[in-house]
Amino acid sequence: MLTLITGGARSGKSARAQFLAEGQPGELVYLATAQAFDEEMSDRIARHRADRGPRWRTVECPIDLPDAIAREMGEGRVLLIDCLTLWTSNLLLGEHDFSVASQRLIETLVTASCPVILVSNEVGMGIVPDNALARRFRDMAGRLNQEVSAIADHAELIVAGLCIPIKSNSSQLTSP
Numbered sequence: 001m002l003t004l005i006t007g008g009a010r011s012g013k014s015a016r017a018q019f020l021a022e023g024q025p026g027e028l029v030y031l032a033t034a035q036a037f038d039e040e041m042s043d044r045i046a047r048h049r050a051d052r053g054p055r056w057r058t059v060e061c062p063i064d065l066p067d068a069i070a071r072e073m074g075e076g077r078v079l080l081i082d083c084l085t086l087w088t089s090n091l092l093l094g095e096h097d098f099s100v101a102s103q104r105l106i107e108t109l110v111t112a113s114c115p116v117i118l119v120s121n122e123v124g125m126g127i128v129p130d131n132a133l134a135r136r137f138r139d140m141a142g143r144l145n146q147e148v149s150a151i152a153d154h155a156e157l158i159v160a161g162l163c164i165p166i167k168s169n170s171s172q173l174t175s176p
Helices: 013-022 039-052 065-072 084-093 098-110 132-151
Strands: 002-007 027-032 056-060 077-082 116-121 154-159 162-168
Touching: 002 013, 002 132, 013 039, 013 077, 013 116, 013 154, 027 039, 027 065, 039 056, 065 077, 065 098, 084 098, 084 116, 084 132, 098 132, 116 132
Parallel strands: 002 116, 002 154, 027 056, 027 077, 077 116
Antiparallel strands: 154 162
C-alpha cells in the first residue's frame, strides 16, 4: 500500500505518518531526505530521530531516494519517506535532472513490495513566489505531489494537526 501524507509546514504530517507506520507490524525503516547544513537543522533532525525511538532504522538518502527505496523494500518492512519536498529541493539545488529522478521515483514506488508512506509539503496554496528559483521549486514539488497521489492507494491532507482524507482505496488505516 502506498500512502501520501501532505499539508503545510508544521501541520503534523510527520507525526501522522509515524503513527500510521507504527500501527503496522514489521520492521520500520525511515528514509530521511534532510541534510543538516546548519545547527538548527541538525537539532531538528536529532529531535525527529529521538521522537521515532528504537523500533526505527534510519537510512539517509538526500539524493538517491529511488535507489534507497529499491534497496530497503521487502517483506515485513514498512518504509516512511520524510520528505519529498526536501528531496526536491536537494535535487534542484544540486542541479540534478529532476524529470529523470522523479520518473525513477514513480517507477520504483509502483513496484514497492511493502507499505510505503510518503510525507510531502503542499507548497502551492500560498502566494506566488517572487523569484524564478522559488517558482521553479513550487512547480516541481506540485508536479511530484500530483504524480505520487495518482499512484497512491491512500492520501491525506493534514491541516492544523487534523487529518482530512483525500483519497482512499483501502480501509486498513485508522486515525489517532
